[in-house]
Amino acid sequence: MTARKTELPPFERRGLTDEQLVAMLRTMVMQRTLENRGFQLNRQGKIPFASASEGHEGVQAGAAMAFARGKDILVPYYRDLGLELGIGLTPFEVLLSLFARAADHSAGRQFPHHYASRRLGLHTISSVIAAQLPHAVGAAYTLQYRNERDRAVLTTFGDGATSEGEWHESLNFAAVHALPIVFLCENNEWAISTPLSKQMGQPDVYKRAAGYGMPGSVVDGMDPIACYAAVGEALARARSGGGPTLVEAKCYRFLSHTTDDDDRTYRSRDEVAARRKADPVPCFERFLIEHGVLTAEAAEALKRSVLEEANDATDRAEAMAYPAAQDLYERVYAERWDPWL
Amino acid sequence: MASTDVSTPTLQRHGLSDEQLRAIFRNMLLQRQLDNRGFQLNRQGKVPFALGSEGHEALQAGAAMAFNRGRDILAPYYRDLGLCLGIGLSPYEILLSIFARAADHNGGRQFPNHYSSKAAGLMSFSSILAAHLPHAVGAAYAIKYRGEKGRAVLATCGDGTTSEGEWHESMNFVSVHKLPFVMLVENNEWAISTPLDKQMAEPQIWKRAAGYGMPGRRFNGFDPIETYAAVKEAMDRARDGGGPTLVEGTCYRYLAHSTDDNDMTYRTREAVTERRKQDPVPAFEAVLLEHGIVSSADVNEMRQSVLRETNEATDTAEAQPYPEPSDLYTHVYEGAWQPWQS
Numbered sequence: 001m002t003a004r005k006t007e008l009p010p011f012e013r014r015g016l017t018d019e020q021l022v023a024m025l026r027t028m029v030m031q032r033t034l035e036n037r038g039f040q041l042n043r044q045g046k047i048p049f050a051s052a053s054e055g056h057e058g059v060q061a062g063a064a065m066a067f068a069r070g071k072d073i074l075v076p077y078y079r080d081l082g083l084e085l086g087i088g089l090t091p092f093e094v095l096l097s098l099f100a101r102a103a104d105h106s107a108g109r110q111f112p113h114h115y116a117s118r119r120l121g122l123h124t125i126s127s128v129i130a131a132q133l134p135h136a137v138g139a140a141y142t143l144q145y146r147n148e149r150d151r152a153v154l155t156t157f158g159d160g161a162t163s164e165g166e167w168h169e170s171l172n173f174a175a176v177h178a179l180p181i182v183f184l185c186e187n188n189e190w191a192i193s194t195p196l197s198k199q200m201g202q203p204d205v206y207k208r209a210a211g212y213g214m215p216g217s218v219v220d221g222m223d224p225i226a227c228y229a230a231v232g233e234a235l236a237r238a239r240s241g242g243g244p245t246l247v248e249a250k251c252y253r254f255l256s257h258t259t260d261d262d263d264r265t266y267r268s269r270d271e272v273a274a275r276r277k278a279d280p281v282p283c284f285e286r287f288l289i290e291h292g293v294l295t296a297e298a299a300e301a302l303k304r305s306v307l308e309e310a311n312d313a314t315d316r317a318e319a320m321a322y323p324a325a326q327d328l329y330e331r332v333y334a335e336r337w338d339p340w341l
Numbered sequence: 342m343a344s345t346d347v348s349t350p351t352l353q354r355h356g357l358s359d360e361q362l363r364a365i366f367r368n369m370l371l372q373r374q375l376d377n378r379g380f381q382l383n384r385q386g387k388v389p390f391a392l393g394s395e396g397h398e399a400l401q402a403g404a405a406m407a408f409n410r411g412r413d414i415l416a417p418y419y420r421d422l423g424l425c426l427g428i429g430l431s432p433y434e435i436l437l438s439i440f441a442r443a444a445d446h447n448g449g450r451q452f453p454n455h456y457s458s459k460a461a462g463l464m465s466f467s468s469i470l471a472a473h474l475p476h477a478v479g480a481a482y483a484i485k486y487r488g489e490k491g492r493a494v495l496a497t498c499g500d501g502t503t504s505e506g507e508w509h510e511s512m513n514f515v516s517v518h519k520l521p522f523v524m525l526v527e528n529n530e531w532a533i534s535t536p537l538d539k540q541m542a543e544p545q546i547w548k549r550a551a552g553y554g555m556p557g558r559r560f561n562g563f564d565p566i567e568t569y570a571a572v573k574e575a576m577d578r579a580r581d582g583g584g585p586t587l588v589e590g591t592c593y594r595y596l597a598h599s600t601d602d603n604d605m606t607y608r609t610r611e612a613v614t615e616r617r618k619q620d621p622v623p624a625f626e627a628v629l630l631e632h633g634i635v636s637s638a639d640v641n642e643m644r645q646s647v648l649r650e651t652n653e654a655t656d657t658a659e660a661q662p663y664p665e666p667s668d669l670y671t672h673v674y675e676g677a678w679q680p681w682q683s
Contacts (some may be wrong), residue, residue, distance in 0.1 A: 165506015165514050172504050175542035201516025202554025211552045213543030 003246035004095045005083040008222075008283055011291045014229040016065070017132075021293050024065055024086075024224050026302055028057035031082040033310045034091060035255070038098055038113075042259040046318070047098050049112045052255035053079045055162040056186055058280030059219075059249040061086055062227030063184060066235050067154055075123040075136035077154040078113055078187070079253075082212050088120045091310055102323040107331060109323060117260065130157060130164035133183075140181035142245075152180040152238035154231070160191025162205050178243035182234040184230065185246070186221060188253035206248035214244050221249030222280040252278070346452070352632045355570040357406070363632050363643075365406055365427075365565050369398040369622050370647045372423040375432060376596070378544045378651055379439055379454070383600040387659070388439045392454045394420045399621035400527055400590040402427055403568030407576050408495055414484075415476030416496040419454055420527070420594075423672030424497065432650055437657035443664040448672050450664060471498065471505035474524075478511045481585075482519035492577035493521040495572070500531025501609045503546055512587065516553040519584035523575040526587070528563065529594040534607040550587040563621040564588030 013021075031053060039048030053060065056079060064086020067074060076083050081094065098112050105116050106124070116124035123139070126132045136155035143151050161167055162185060174181050181214040185205045189196045196203050209216025215237070219230040227249055234245035252275045256263040263272075288294050294302070329337050354362070372394060379391025396402070397420060405427020408415060417424050420487040422435065439453045446457050449467070457465035464480065469471040477496035484492050502508055503526060515522040526546050530537045537544050550557025558576070560571040568590055569586075569589035593616045597604040604613075629635045 083664050163510065165508075167506075168509030169504065169506050172541060176539060178542070199515060200513060202518075202552070202555070208549070208552030211543060211549030235517070 001082075008287045009226070011287070012225065014225055016225065016228065018293050020065060021288055021303070022298075024228075025284055025288055025294075025299075026306065027064065027082055027086045028224070028284060029303055029306045030091065030310070031057050031060065031279050033306050034081060034085075034094055037095075037310055037314060038053060038202040038260075039255070039259055041098065041314070045111065048102070048235075049259055050098060051078055051113050051258040053081050054254040055188060055252040055275075056080075056221070056278070057082050058204075058224040058226045058284065059184075059186055059221035059251050062224035062229075063154065063156075063231040063249075065224075065228045066176075066232035067116050068151075068235070068239075069120070071121075071151045072235065072239075073121045073123065073136075073139050073151070073153045075132050075139065075153060076125060077129075077132060077157050077161065077186075078111075078125055078127060078281045079158065080156055082119075082123060084115055087122065089122065090117055091115070091230060092317055095313045096171055096320065099317045099320070100322065101317060101320035102321050102327070106167055107323050107327065109328075109331065117334070130170075131163040133157065133166050133170035134173075136181060137179060140174060140179035140238075141177065143180050144177065149241070150239045152182060152235050154182050154184060154235060156184045156186055158191060159185065159187040159189065159196060159199055159205065160194060161185075161207075163191075163199055167194035171214070171228075171244070172210045174244040175214045178241075180229060180238040180241070181244045182238055183244065184231060184234075185248045185252055187248055188221075188251050190253050190257070190263075190267070192257045192261065193263070195267075204248065209246040212246070216246040216248070218248045218250065221251030221277040222278050222283065224280065224284055248321040251280075252281070258341065347543055349383045352628060353566060353570075355573070357569065359606045359634050361406060362566075362629060362637075363639075365402040365569075366625055366629055366635070367403040367643055367647065368405065368423055368427050369503050369565070369625060370643060370653070371426055371432065372398045372401065373622055374647050374651045375422060375426075375435055378436075378655060380437065380596070380600055382655070388453060389441070390453045390600055391439060392420055392422075392599045393594070395595040396529060396593040396616075396621070397421075397527055398423050399565040399625060400562035400568050400592050403565035404495065404525060404572045406565075406569045407573035409492075409576075409580075410487075411462070412492050413576065413580075414464065414480050414492070414494045416473050416480065416494060417466065418470075418473065418498050418502065418527075419452075419466055419468060420499060420529075421497055422454070425456050425463060428463065430456055430458060430463065432654035433657055434458070435656045437661065439579060440661070441659045441663065442661035444657060444658075444661050444667070446666070448664050450667060450669075450672055466531070468588040470517075471507035471511075472503045474498065474502075474507050474511035475514075478514050478520065478522060481515060481522040481579075482518065484521050485518065490582070491580050493576050494522060495525060495576060497525045497527060499532060500526065500528040500537060500540055500546065501535060502526075503549075504532075504540055512549070512553050512555075512585075515585040516555045519582070521579040521582070523572065523579055524585065524587045525572060525575075527588045527592055528589055529592050531598070531604075531608070532596050533598045533602065534604070536608075544633075545589070547587055547589040553587070555585050555587060557587040557589070559589045562592035563619050563624065565621070565625055592621075598651065640650065 042050050060082030064083045100108040114125040140153040206216035206218040206326045219226045382388040383391045401423025429577040441449040455466035481494040544636050547557035560567045
C-alpha cells in the first residue's frame, strides 16, 4: 500500500456552502472529542468499552452531509460515530449509550456505540460483521416495493466485512433488483489485527463492483469534500431509480480496534505515525482557514464549544440512572415476560 | 441473454491425441446414456430420483481430460456425472448410487448422484449449494501447507451457486493465500427455475475474478477441446504455484433440474428446442467425423458399446441388495453405534 498524500486537493466546494463546510468540521471535531472521551472514561473505569473511529472523520462527515435527513435510511457499522453525529445524533445520546443508562434509545441494553434512532432513520447496529447488510438491502427493497421515490439507503462497513458471505449476497441481490442503496466501504486497512494483504487478494474493494454489474468508485477518505461528492453522486443515482453503487473510501484507523485491543501487538508505531500526517481533522481545519471559510479565531471558538458540549453531555449522561434489573426482558418480547415469576 | 455462438467447434487439438479425443467423445455418449437411464428408471419407479446433466457433456468431458488422475482432487457439484466418469468412475458405480444399493461407495446412504471415491480423488458431494467450496478450499490449503507440488483442486458449481456467501468467501480465501485451486463455473443459465437475469446483474461471471485479484476466463462449454484448454491452463498454473483461477464455461441445461422438477412451468419448449440446435454431443461427433478422428462405423460401434455397458451396469447394480436397516449408523460415526441398543 502506498501512503496517502497528506495535503488536500485544490478547493472545490462541490456545491457546499460555508455553513455546511463548517458544520462538517464541527462534526469531525466532535467525533474526535467524543472518541477521546470514550477512551478516557474507559480508562477511568467509568464505562466498560468504547470503540474508536479516529481517521474516519473525513469520510463520515462528508457522507453524512450527503444523507437526506427525514428521507434516507442509514444502516451503519460500529465505527460510524461521525456519520451518526452528522445525521443528527446528539453527544448526549452518544454518552447515554456509552454509559449504558436507562434513558438511552436501547435503554442501556445494547452494546456501547450501537445506537438506533427511528427519528433519524438510523437502524440499530450489529456487532456481527456484515450482518447489517442483508437488513440494509431489505430496507432498500421495501423502498422499491412501495415505490417510494427519492429515498435511498446508505450502508457502511469496513474492509474486513467485504470477506463475509453476507456482503456478497447483499451486493448481488441489490444489483439484480437495482435497489436504491449505496454500499460505502470505509477501508482503513485493518480488520482488528488482520492487515489488508491478508484480507483480500487485491486491495481495491471498488473493483469488485464491475463483477456485480454496478458502478464502483474510489475516493480519498481523508478528504471530506471528495467523500461528500462521491457518496452524494451515488445516493442521487439510487434515489432516482439508477440502482446501487459501491463506494470505497480509503482511510486509516489511528487507534486500536477498541479499548479492549492493543494494536502494538500487530503494527508498528512508525506505521501509525507516518499515517498521522494525513490526519483529516487538523488537515481540514487548516484547509478551511487557508481558503477563508473560517478564521483561526472561529476555529478555536468551534473547538471550545465542542468541548463544552461534550463535557456537558458527559456530566448529564453520567448522572442518569442505570436500567432497573427487573427491566431485563423489556424490549425483548412483544409482551412483558418475566421468566422468574 | 444472447445465445452462445452456434458455430461448430474448430479442431485446434491443444495437444490432444486422437485417442484422447475419442475418449472425450465416448465419455459424452456415456453421460447422455446414463442420464437417460436415470430418468427412465425413475419413471419406471425403480429409482427415487435422478439428475440430468444434458448440455454439460462437452464441458465435463473436456475438463476431466485436464484432471491428473491420482494427483488432483475433484470437488464437484451434483450435476457433474461426466466429470466423475471422466476421472474414472464406472457406470456400475453410478448405477449403484442411483439404485441406492449397499455396494455403493456410500453404502447406498447418500443422495442419488452424489458419488465419492478416495481412489479417484473425488470428494463427497453436497446437495447444499456452495457448501462444498469451503471444503475444496480446505483441500487446496492442505496441499499448499504440506508443500505438495504438482497437485491442484478442481471445484465446480453452477451459476446459481455464485450468489451464495460461501462462494464469495471461498474465492476470497483462495486469492489471499494463492492456493492451488480452480473454480470452474458451469453456467447453464438456470438455477432450478431462476433464470440468469434474476440471479445476477452481470451475466459474465468470469468478470468477478478481477475483484479477487485472480485471473478469469470464459470459454464455450459446448466445445470440449476449448474447455480442456481453458481448464488445463488454469490447473497447470495452480499446480505450479501460480494461484487460483476462475473459469466460466457457458452451456445449457436441456432437461428439467431433476426428475422431481417440471421445467415447463417456468420456460417454454421453444426456448429449449432452439438451444438443442447447439447440442454438444452430435456437434462433437460431426467434428470428429469431419476431421477423420472417427469413422461412422467407429461411432456406431461406440454407441453400441456404451449402451451395452450401461445395460450391463444397470442389471448388475439392480441385482445388488439394499443396505440393511441395521447398517443405518454404520457410515455416520467411527465404529459401530446403534442408538437403539443402549
